[in-house]
Amino acid sequence: MNSIKKSYIETFGCQMNERDSEIMGLLLSDSDYLPTEDIKQADVIVINTCSIREKAEQKVYSLLGRLKKLKGKKPSLIISVTGCVAQQEGKKLQARMPLVDIVLGPQQIYRLPELINKVSVKGAAQLAVGLSPTFEIPKYAPPSPAETVTEEEHKDSPEPAFKRFVTIMQGCNNFCTYCVVPYTRGRETSRAPEDIMAEITALADQGVKEVTLLGQNVNSYGRGHDGSLKYITFPELLRKVSGINGIERLRFTTSHPKDLSTELIDCFAEIDNLCPHFHLPVQSGSNRILKRMNRKYSIEDYLAKVEALRQVRPDIALTTDIIVGFPGETEDDFMATMDLLEKVRFQGAYSFKYSDRPQTKAVSFDSKLDDQVKSERLSILQSRQNIISLEENRKYENSVQTIMVEGESKNGDGQWSGRSMSNIIVNFAGSVLVPGQSVNVRITEGLLHSLRGALA
Ligand code: 5AD
Ligand code: SF4
Numbered sequence: 001m002n003s004i005k006k007s008y009i010e011t012f013g014c015q016m017n018e019r020d021s022e023i024m025g026l027l028l029s030d031s032d033y034l035p036t037e038d039i040k041q042a043d044v045i046v047i048n049t050c051s052i053r054e055k056a057e058q059k060v061y062s063l064l065g066r067l068k069k070l071k072g073k074k075p076s077l078i079i080s081v082t083g084c085v086a087q088q089e090g091k092k093l094q095a096r097m098p099l100v101d102i103v104l105g106p107q108q109i110y111r112l113p114e115l116i117n118k119v120s121v122k123g124a125a126q127l128a129v130g131l132s133p134t135f136e137i138p139k140y141a142p143p144s145p146a147e148t149v150t151e152e153e154h155k156d157s158p159e160p161a162f163k164r165f166v167t168i169m170q171g172c173n174n175f176c177t178y179c180v181v182p183y184t185r186g187r188e189t190s191r192a193p194e195d196i197m198a199e200i201t202a203l204a205d206q207g208v209k210e211v212t213l214l215g216q217n218v219n220s221y222g223r224g225h226d227g228s229l230k231y232i233t234f235p236e237l238l239r240k241v242s243g244i245n246g247i248e249r250l251r252f253t254t255s256h257p258k259d260l261s262t263e264l265i266d267c268f269a270e271i272d273n274l275c276p277h278f279h280l281p282v283q284s285g286s287n288r289i290l291k292r293m294n295r296k297y298s299i300e301d302y303l304a305k306v307e308a309l310r311q312v313r314p315d316i317a318l319t320t321d322i323i324v325g326f327p328g329e330t331e332d333d334f335m336a337t338m339d340l341l342e343k344v345r346f347q348g349a350y351s352f353k354y355s356d357r358p359q360t361k362a363v364s365f366d367s368k369l370d371d372q373v374k375s376e377r378l379s380i381l382q383s384r385q386n387i388i389s390l391e392e393n394r395k396y397e398n399s400v401q402t403i404m405v406e407g408e409s410k411n412g413d414g415q416w417s418g419r420s421m422s423n424i425i426v427n428f429a430g431s432v433l434v435p436g437q438s439v440n441v442r443i444t445e446g447l448l449h450s451l452r453g454a455l456a
Helices: 015-030 054-073 084-089 091-096 106-122 151-156 193-205 234-242 262-270 287-292 299-312 331-344 371-394
Strands: 005-011 033-035 044-049 078-083 102-104 126-128 163-167 210-214 249-253 277-279 317-324 348-353 400-408 416-419 425-429 438-446 450-455
Touching: 005 015, 015 033, 015 044, 015 078, 015 106, 015 163, 015 210, 044 054, 044 084, 054 078, 078 084, 078 106, 084 091, 084 102, 084 106, 091 102, 102 106, 106 126, 163 193, 193 210, 193 234, 210 234, 234 249, 234 262, 262 299, 287 331, 299 331, 317 331, 317 371, 331 371, 348 371, 371 438, 400 425, 400 450, 425 438
Parallel strands: 005 033, 005 044, 044 078, 078 102, 102 126, 163 210, 210 249, 277 317, 317 348, 425 450
Antiparallel strands: 400 416, 400 438, 416 425, 438 450
16 A cells, blocks of 8 residues: 655744754655644654743643654654754653654754654664764755645745745854753854855745844854854845845844844845844843853943944834843842833843753752742733833834735734734735735734734
């Protein structure tokens, strides 16, 4: 019997992981595993995991627990765990979860088809968690248009076909004391500009209009393994990419404030298709805590960079990440973070309770805070930020924004949904529109997480 094989991929965590899942999906399609949305139909299940915070990791284990029944019914099912939990746990993961056939670290995802083959032939579990300090991201040719841009796939894929992520670097050399990334994704490594240009040019040829350049710290793009500049700088890369025909919107994420240069700030004044949105994780408003976090900037440095960005691009929307309850955080330290919210007035903030992560320095720090204190601080911070976000979104009322249409709004109310240049979701009434089309929308109402409007 020659039945069609199916694969199912579940992704946790960051955009880096989403891109890795896309790549694994393409590798699986090349090995004749068609994607399915129904986990029960799958012959191969890939769980691409995140271990950035305790909560993210717990979600992975609870999904694995739920898969036991499925594997019991279908012993030939191959379960693969990839990403940061795989890297971190390695062999221990297979010992704890014997249903897992393949454990694959973030630098090893390209070997997925090979290892699936080994499991099918030998029946033995496979482990690949090598993390090389001189790892190079392989060239990856994007698929041909016929493979990606079908109407059917549009609907189900997490990102519309006109929007793509492109990895430009991965890994991290910064060693913030709370962060697991240097241990799970290894040292920083940048892709050659020619590879990046070729990938984006091919994407543009397929009709992609918006590209987000991805890396753990894109601002330090271009360095070789010895830390010296090997390629070109990030601002130079941005200028090159912005000139590719067909790329209407250019974004990037994530940035470390210490590496945000004046050259990069100038890009916002000079590059037309560079979108006015900047995600600049601050983590804390207290210099004492920033020091304990090993962030290598002060709040004064941070505020000066925010000011400089707003000087060149007054319409820039700033978002950030904040950790509350870092070991040793006093009431005064927390108040300094609250004060920062007032000074910057972020358009949005992702905020988290500190959690211990394996191998990180902060695990051994004293003065850990009670969970209750962390929860209280998180809720105070989020309540205040929600008010600020709403106020900031209301400032768009009566303005006309260029919206790139993503599709019909999920509410099923016949509305359309898209994003502004500053990356805010906008829902609006309109006639027949095409995903990827740019339209002018007059904003009628600013809400907490989105805007409402009407075609202008
Ligand atoms: N505890 C809580 N939040 C964390 N983050 C990273 N590590 C931790 C941790 N140990 C947050 C940071 C980072 C975001 C991706 O996750 O705010 O910017
Ligand atoms: Fe999570 Fe960080 Fe790994 Fe991304 S790199 S999946 S955020 S732990």
